[in-house]
Amino acid sequence: MAVPASLPAPxxxxxxxxxxxxxxxxxxxxxDYQRPAAPAGAALGSFREDGPWRPAAPAEADxxxxxxxxxxxxxxxxxxxxxxxxxxxxxxAEAQYRQAQALVQGASAAFYPTVGLGASGGxxxxxxxxxxxxxxxxxxxxxAAWEPDLxxxxxxxxxxxxxxxxxxxADLAAARLNVQAAVVNDYIQLRxxxxxxxxxxxxxxxxxxSLQLAQAQYRAGTAMRSDVALAESTLAAAEAQAIxxxxxxxxxxxxxxxxxxxxxxxxxxxxxxxxxxxSARLPVLPPGVPSQLLERRPDIAGAERRVAAANAQxxxxxxxxxxxxxxxxxxxxxxxxxxAWASAPDKVWALGFAxxxxxxxxxxxxxxxxxxRAAFDAAAAGYRQTVLAGFQExxxxxxxxxxLADERxxxxxxxxxxxxxxxxxxxQYRAGTxxxxxxxxxxxxxxTAERTALQLEGRQYAAxxxxxxxxGGGWDAxxxxxxxxxxxxxxxxxxxxxxxxxxx
Numbered sequence: 001m002a003v004p005a006s007l008p009a010p011x012x013x014x015x016x017x018x019x020x021x022x023x024x025x026x027x028x029x030x031x032d033y034q035r036p037a038a039p040a041g042a043a044l045g046s047f048r049e050d051g052p053w054r055p056a057a058p059a060e061a062d063x064x065x066x067x068x069x070x071x072x073x074x075x076x077x078x079x080x081x082x083x084x085x086x087x088x089x090x091x092x093a094e095a096q097y098r099q100a101q102a103l104v105q106g107a108s109a110a111f112y113p114t115v116g117l118g119a120s121g122g123x124x125x126x127x128x129x130x131x132x133x134x135x136x137x138x139x140x141x142x143x144a145a146w147e148p149d150l151x152x153x154x155x156x157x158x159x160x161x162x163x164x165x166x167x168x169x170a171d172l173a174a175a176r177l178n179v180q181a182a183v184v185n186d187y188i189q190l191r192x193x194x195x196x197x198x199x200x201x202x203x204x205x206x207x208x209x210s211l212q213l214a215q216a217q218y219r220a221g222t223a224m225r226s227d228v229a230l231a232e233s234t235l236a237a238a239e240a241q242a243i244x245x246x247x248x249x250x251x252x253x254x255x256x257x258x259x260x261x262x263x264x265x266x267x268x269x270x271x272x273x274x275x276x277x278x279s280a281r282l283p284v285l286p287p288g289v290p291s292q293l294l295e296r297r298p299d300i301a302g303a304e305r306r307v308a309a310a311n312a313q314x315x316x317x318x319x320x321x322x323x324x325x326x327x328x329x330x331x332x333x334x335x336x337x338x339x340a341w342a343s344a345p346d347k348v349w350a351l352g353f354a355x356x357x358x359x360x361x362x363x364x365x366x367x368x369x370x371x372x373r374a375a376f377d378a379a380a381a382g383y384r385q386t387v388l389a390g391f392q393e394x395x396x397x398x399x400x401x402x403x404l405a406d407e408r409x410x411x412x413x414x415x416x417x418x419x420x421x422x423x424x425x426x427x428q429y430r431a432g433t434x435x436x437x438x439x440x441x442x443x444x445x446x447x448t449a450e451r452t453a454l455q456l457e458g459r460q461y462a463a464x465x466x467x468x469x470x471x472g473g474g475w476d477a478x479x480x481x482x483x484x485x486x487x488x489x490x491x492x493x494x495x496x497x498x499x500x501x502x503x504x
Contacts (some may be wrong), residue, residue: 028152029322030315033159033308036380038294038387067473068184070283072501075269076187079260083183084176086261088295093175100165107161110154115147118332141332141348151322156315163309166480170302173475177298179259181469185462186256191279192458193249194272196451201274202240203447207235207421210443213429214436227436234440238447282460290391296472297390303383310376317372320365323357364490393470408456415453418446 003288068080084090119140149155209232217223249271257267272279294300328351335346358365423441428434 005025019295028155028315028418029318030156031153033311034475035304036307036383039384039391044263066316067468068180071184071188071280072283073187073280076184076280079187080180080183082260083179087179087259088261090172090179093172097165097168097172100161100168104158104161104165107154107158110157111149113144116143117141118143135336137336139332139334141330141334142329143330145326146329147324147326150325151174151319153316153319156312156319160309160316163305163312167302167305169480170298170305170477173298173479174302177469177473177475181465181472182260183256184465185407186252186259188280188461188465189458190249190252190256190269191272192454192461193245193252195278196245196454197242197249198274199447199450199454200238200245201441203450204235204238204242205233207238207443210426210439211235213426217429217436219431221256222432230436234443267398280461282464290394293390293394293471294387295477296475297470298472298475300383300386300390301477303379303386305480307376307379307383310372310379314369314372314376317365317368320358320368323355326354326356328352328354339407394467397463397467397470401460401467404456404460404463408453408460411449411453411456415446415449418442418449422446426497 009064066080067075069077117140119138121136121138123136125132126135211228214223214227214231218225218228253267253269254264257264260267294304329349331347331349333346334348422439425434425439425442429436429439
């Protein structure tokens with residue numbers, strides 16, 4: 001870029017320096033970001049545990065349909081909505097994201113000049129040629145300084161801050177998904193405890209009738225006192241177990257209160273009535289393909305954004321090898337007296353540039369570059385580990401849903417058989433052809449079978465929630481907010497419109 005010959009001589013060095021700075025401003029040292037290669041398994045067509053047992057076209061959770069509504073419980077939907085608004089962990093994550101956005105804005109400010117204003121005035125007595133003189137003085141000036149981003153240090157800094165802000169946005173999405181999953185899990189387990197309480201109420205009623213039968217048989221002389229004692233012992237043990245179920249329910253209620261941002265004393269859920277049907281249904285979700293997991297999990301997206309931020313820091317460290325170049329200008333008025341603050345004879349101005357670089361630092365800069373490269377390698381390894389853990393979680397919960405479905409069907413057959421056994425043995429005991437020990441054994445097996453069936457159902461629900469969470473809960477990396485990545489010479493509005501998005 002040539003300096004115009006018509007430019008006044010005092011301004012030519014400054015203009016030449018500015019022209020040189022603008023020519024070099026397109027440089028950016030350091031490696032351009034490339035997304036780390038995911039584990040080879042990400043290219044598979046399906047998950048290993050995604051077997052033919054899954055329905056061909058079930059309902060799928062997506063960003064437009066909150067995933068928890070698939071459980072079909074309006075009260076659960078209301079609780080999750082409350083948690084989304086009031087949970088303190090989410091409030092903390094949201095504040096951390098706003099902090100990261102502010103860091104991007106602060107880093108982008110380095111693209112632009114800094115401008116300052118100064119003014120001073122005074123009155124004093126001094127000696128001039130042996131005479132005492134009383135006089136006034138004034139000065140005011142406007143200063144500007146600009147450090148062109150010749151080597152891309154500022155651009156890499158903004159790039160790193162923007163990628164970190166997107167990682168914080170992914171962290172916020174992951175925190176929201178964790179809170180939602182915790183609410184769903186605790187609520188469903190609480191409702192299963194309600195059903196266990198119903199089971200114990202029915203069981204205790206049957207045990208009391210069995211005790212009354214044993215007492216009647218004992219009074220009639222057809223049973224021994226040990227039968228009565230055994231019936232009393234069985235009833236008391238079942239009552240103790242029912243109390244323990246109530247304790248678990250209360251603790252789940254307290255946990256839900258905290259998830260909703262409330263104290264346990266402010267929150268209560270009425271138990272299910274004895275004739276009430278189960279309040280939620282078990283959804284079936286398609287897992288998709290492994291490659292989609294890289295975009296559907298916020299923790300994976302956040303880990304990938306941190307790799308990008310670490311890559312930009314290599315450029316920031318590399319830029320320290322190059323000299324700093326600063327352009328400065330100032331202008332104003334300075335003179336005697338306090339009245340003429342802007343008179344032509346008092347005009348002052350200055351233009352200048354400065355170039356400064358480090359010649360020897362005993363390897364400090366190379367150490368910082370090595371540190372940045374090591375941080376990038378660590379972030380890349382962390383990203384790949386997060387991907388592997390995500391695959392494991394999906395496979396684990398697909399396998400759990402598959403196996404638990406088979407186990408629950410077998411346990412339901414055991415429940416039916418044990419209930420039949422209780423009815424037959426009670427009839428035999430009434431007729432005097434059976435022993436009470438057989439009755440008690442059958443009743444204990446029936447209670448254990450029904451409790452196990454409920455526990456298996458609870459594990460199915462937990463695995464279903466865990467699968468939704470492992471699949472990202474309908475979240476997608478395209479939902480990461482765009483963050484302004486200003487470039488040299490771009491206006492703030494242009495920088496916002498050219499905001500970066502996650503690497504694909």
